[in-house]
Amino acid sequence: MFRFSAALRTLAACTAALSALAAAPRPVQASPAPQAPKGFVALRDVAPTIIQEMRYFTPHNFVGQSIDGYRQPVCILTAPAAKALHRAQRTLLRRGYSLKVYDCYRPQRAVDHFVRWAKDLNNQRMQAEFYPRVAKSRLFEDGYIAEKSGHSRGSTVDVTIVKLPAKPTRPYVPGEPLVPCYAPKGERFPDNSVDTGTGFDCFDTLSHTLDPRIVGEQRDHRLLLKNTLEQAGFANLPEEWWHYTYKPEPFPDTYFDFPVSRRSLTAPR
Template identity: 85%
Template sequence: MEPSVSEGGASARHPQGDASRPGRNGRKAPPEFVALRSVDPTILQEMRYFTPHNFVGERIDGYRQPVCLLTRPAARALHAAQRKLLRQGYSLKVYDCYRPQRAVDHFVRWAKDLDDERMKREFYPRVDKSRLFEDGYIAEKSGHSRGSTVDLTLVRLPAKPTRPYVPGEPLTPCYAPRGERFPDNSVDMGTGYDCFDTLSHTDDPRVQGKQRAHRQLLKETLAQAGLVNLPEEWWHYTYKPEPFPDTYFDFPVSYRSLSSPR
C-alpha cells in the first residue's frame, strides 16, 4: 500500500488528498493553527509521541512540547463535543493532534529497522513487523500532518491520576483485559491507544458491552461536531471539511510554532 497517505494514528488504510503536494517546511504554522488548550482548557491531554510510551519506544522527532496543535475549526469542533460530554460526566482526552512530517519520517525509519522490536509486546504483538507497511499500519504520509486530525478517547470524571511509563518495564498486549493493560485513566475501549490489531476497528463485532458503548458514545458525539471516524481505529477522527486537505506541514509541535503562541 506504500507510498500512500496515512489517515490513522500510524496507518495507511485510506488514502486521501494529494500526497504529491509537498508539506511546508517553515518553522511557523499558518495563522489557522491554534493550541487546543487556548480553545478549550478542560480537554485532557496525554501527548504520547512526546514520551517514550508509544510503538517506537522513544520521543518522536518534531515533538518539542507536549501540546496539542490543530486547525482552529478542528479545535472548535472538539470544544463543542466536550461541552456535551461534560454534562454526561465525561471528558475528552487527546493522545495526538497535528503531527509534523519529520515525525512520520521517524515512523518510516523505525518500521524499516526490523531488529528494533522493543515495544512489540504491547503495540503489535500479533503483527510481524515486516508487514507494517503492507498491512497499512505505517505510511509515508499522515493525515495528521494536515492539522485537522486527532487521536483521542474518553475519560470518566473526576479523572484519576496516571503514572508515567518507565522505559524497559514489562509490557502487556494492548488488547489484553483492561486490568492487565498499561494503566490509563480512560474508559475501557477494548484496546489501548495505537493498538495495531483488528480489535481496534471501531465496529469490530468482538467488542461488545460497555466497551462498544464507549466507542459509540465517542463516535456519535464527535460526528455531531463534524468529526469523521476512521473505521480501522476507534481513536482517530478528522474534522471535515479540512482547511488544508492537500498540504502536509512540518513545523515542530511547540507553542513557538504558532503565530499567536498562547
C-alpha cells in the same frame, strides 16, 4: 624611501589578512524552524478542559522513544477542528465525561521517524505491547505505517473519553514489562480513559471501531465517542477507534512540518 617601503609592506600585510579572512570558512547559520500558518491554534487556548496526554512526546509509544518534531507536549490543531472538539467536550461534560487527546497535528518529520523505525526490523522494543500479533515486516502492507499522515494536515486527532473526576495516569518507565494492548483493561498499561477494548495505537484488528468482538460496555464507549464527535463534524477512520478528522479540512492537500511547540504558533510571521 624607507617610509615608502614600510608602507608597502603594511599594505601587503593588510591585503593578505583580508584575503585570508575572506577565504576562512564562515559559521553556518541555523535555519529558522518552519512556522504554522495562520489558522492553527493550541487546543488548550480553545478548550482548556480537554485532557492532553501527548504520547509521542514521551517514550510510551510503539517506537519506544520521543518522536522527532515533538518539542513540547501540546496539542496543535486547525482552529475549526479545535472549536469542534470544544463543542464535543461540552456535550460530554454534561454527561460526566471528558475528552482526552493522545495526538493532534503531527509534523512530517515525525511521520518520517515512523517510517525509518518500521524499516528497521531489528528494533522490536515495543512489540509486546503495541503489535504483539503483527510481524513488523507487514506494518506497511497492513496499513499501520504510511509515508503520509492526515495528522500532518492539522485537522486529525487521536482521542478517547475519560470518566470524571479524572484519575491520574502513572508515567511509563522505559524497560518495564510490557502487556499486550488488547489485554483486559486491568492488566494492560494503566490509562485513566474508559474501557474501549484496546489501548491507544494498538496495531490489531480489535482496534477497528465496529469490530464485532467488541461488545457490551466497551462497544458503548466507542459509540459514545463516535456519535459525539460525528455530531461535532468529525469523521472516524474505521480501522482505529481513536482516529477522527474534522470535515471539511482547511488544508486538505498540505502536509506541514513545523515542530509541535507553542513557539511554532507565536513566533513572528
